[in-house]
Amino acid sequence: MSTVSSSSASSAAAASIAADKTALQQAMQSVISGATGNTSMDVNSLVTALVNSKTAGQVATLAAQQSTDNTQISAYGALSAALSALQTGLTSLSNGSLQSTFTATMSGTGITATAATGAVAGSYSMSVSQVASSQALSSAAFTSTQQLGTGTLAISLGSKSFNVSVDSSNNTVAGIAAAINSASGNPGVTATVVNGTDGAHLVLASSSTGASNTISVAVNNLSGDNGLSSLGVTSTASTTGGQSTFTSAVGTSAWTQSSVAQDAEFSINGIAGSSSTNSVTSAISGVTLNLTSAAVTTPASTQTLTIAADTTSQASAINNFVTLYNTLVTTMGTLTQYNASSTSQGPLLGDSTLNTINNTLASIVASGVKNGSTSQSLASIGISLQANGTLLVDSTTLTSALQNNSSTVASLFNSTNGIGEQLNSSVTNFTQTGGMIDVRTTALNxxxxxxxxxxxxxxxxxxxxxxxxxxQFTALNTLMATTSNNSAYLTQLFGGTNSAGALATNKS
Structure with a gap:
């Protein structure tokens, strides 16, 4: 942040006035010169000098005040930005979620876990017997140009269904696949054509995993059947956690099942569970489990899931708060600094708004949090207040407090009257519309x-x-020129100092 001199406005005005006085003196000399017949006076310079002499003080004063106002508005902008940055860094320290951060670690392979709000520290044993998968069906082979007939395909995926009209324009395998993919209301059935040595196969696949997401096709309004009827198939979900089955409408080889529809099956602490997807969010509160086939082994293996407080993230959040607070303190110091050697000062030196903000925030971090008859200070977790107003973190003490004295940390950063919440509320009061900074910038604008x-x-x-x-001076200049010419003419006629004159010579 640049600084401005407290006397810059008056100095600039004084310099401008002094320059104008010099110009005025030079211009007035031209009046004297014109009046004594030496030369015509410089009207433009004289007018400019006179006008500037009359208005220079006002011009300089207004310009200086304009510069001061703009500098202070910029300074308040820098102050507001630093306050907003601090407030952003206070989120987890003001809403009580700081200690709701956990790590989730699996002892084996094939399962990853993440912990979020609602998780509880603890240990769980877990095994996976199968992962969720989606069904895929492959039809019998057709020639690529074979016209299969016309009709309507009623296709369902689980409880949702849609219709595809098959006519002479799209009744090849490729045409039917394209019609399915572009059909309105398709809930997630993808159709592709796989060309094998025996011909073209229509492959239908579900975009969703889970036992309930089975695919069925009914052929209606059939006409000119040349293979279209063989696309009928009925799939059935297993009711015992196993794989989906299917029945072809025409011939046992009309369809094959290349991938089954099934739920994930697992056990946590001996309690059986299932999920239609491999991202399991409801088995353990606040924990998301992501299952892969690598977790399914023969014989079945058991892994250990460990949920623990994420003290690394907590320390990072607290250190980030300290950094942002110190940046704010430094910004306020720059805005209020004074340099005796250069007599320069910050644009908000002595400003009551900044002083109020500084004192309020400093009081919060110094006072700590009261809880009944006791109080907790930042020093108890290794954060000390320095003489210059900044905070200093003792990482060893902070880590120890997070690991061994979580109740103190929770008290310091509780969502009711914790340090983070006090700072957050204060910053909101300072920066909101109608707040102290807004009032000052509105007045400056x-x-x-x-x-x-x-x-x-x-x-x-x-x-x-x-x-x-x-x-006025053009007229004066004209008058003086005329007078000078008349004087020269009369001197020529009647003479003057050291000259006789034409009439005097004629008279003699």
């Missing part, structure tokens, strides 16, 4: 509007004054 109006009025006055002076 109003002053800038007033200055702009004054500058416009002054500019109009300068134009009028310039026109008036130009007319």
């Amino acid at each position: 109003s002053d800038l509007t007033s200055i702009t109006t004054q500058q416009t009025n002054l500019s109009d006055y300068i134009s009028q004054l310039t026109s008036q002076y130009s007319a």
Whole structure:
């Protein structure tokens, strides 16, 4: 942040006025020169000097005040940005979620776990007997150009269904696949054509895993059947956790099942569970389990899931808060600094708004949190307040507090009157619409509007004054030139100092 001199406005005005006085003296000399017959006076310089002499003080004062206002608005912007950055870093320290961060670790392979809000530290034994999969059916082979007939395919995926019209324009294997993929209301059946040595196969696959997401096809309104009827198939979900089965409408070899529809089956602490997807979110509160086929072994293997407090993330959040708070303190120091050697100062030196903000936040971090008759301070978890207002973290003490004294950490950063919540509320009061910073910047912007109006009025006055002076001094210059010419003529006729004159010579 750049600093501005407290006397810069008056210095600039004084320098401008001094320069205008010098110009005025030079211009007035031209009047004297013109009056004594040496030369014509410099009207433009004289008018400019006179106008500037009359208005320079006002121009300089308005410009200086405009510069000061803009500098202070910029300074408040920097202060507000630092406050907002601090508030963003306070999220988990103000809403009580700091200690709701956990790590989830599996002892084996094939399962990954993540813990979020709602998780509880603990250990669980887990095994997986099967993972969830989606059904895929392959039809018998057809030639690529074979027209299978016309009709309507009623296709269902689980409890959802849609219709595909088959006519002479799309009754090849490729045409039917394209019609299925583009059909309105398709809940997730994907059709592809696989070309084998025996011909083209229509493959239907579900986009969703789970035993209930089976595929069935009914052929209706059949006409000119040339293989279309063989696309009928009925799939059945297992009711015992096993694999899906199917029955072809025409011939046992009309369809084959290349992938089965089934749920994931697992056991946690001896309790059986199932899921239609391999992302299991409801088995353990706050924990998401992601299953892969690598977890299914023969014989079945048991893994251990460990949920533990994520003290690394907690320490990172606290250290980030300290960094942002120190950045704010540094910013406020820059905005209020004073350099005696250069007599320069920060744009908000002595500003009551900044002083209030600084004192309020400093009081919060210094006072800590009261809980009945006792109180907890940041120092109890290794954060000390320095003489310059910044905070310093003792990483060893902080880590120990997070691991061994979680109740103190929870008290310091509780969501009711914790340090994070106190700071968060204060920052909101300072930066919100109608808050202290908004009130000050609104007043400064109003002053800038007033200055702009004054500058416009002054500019109009300068134009009028310039026109008036130009007319007056142009007339004066003309008069002096005429007088000078008349004087020279009379001297020529009657003589003057050291000259006799034409009439005097004629008279003699």
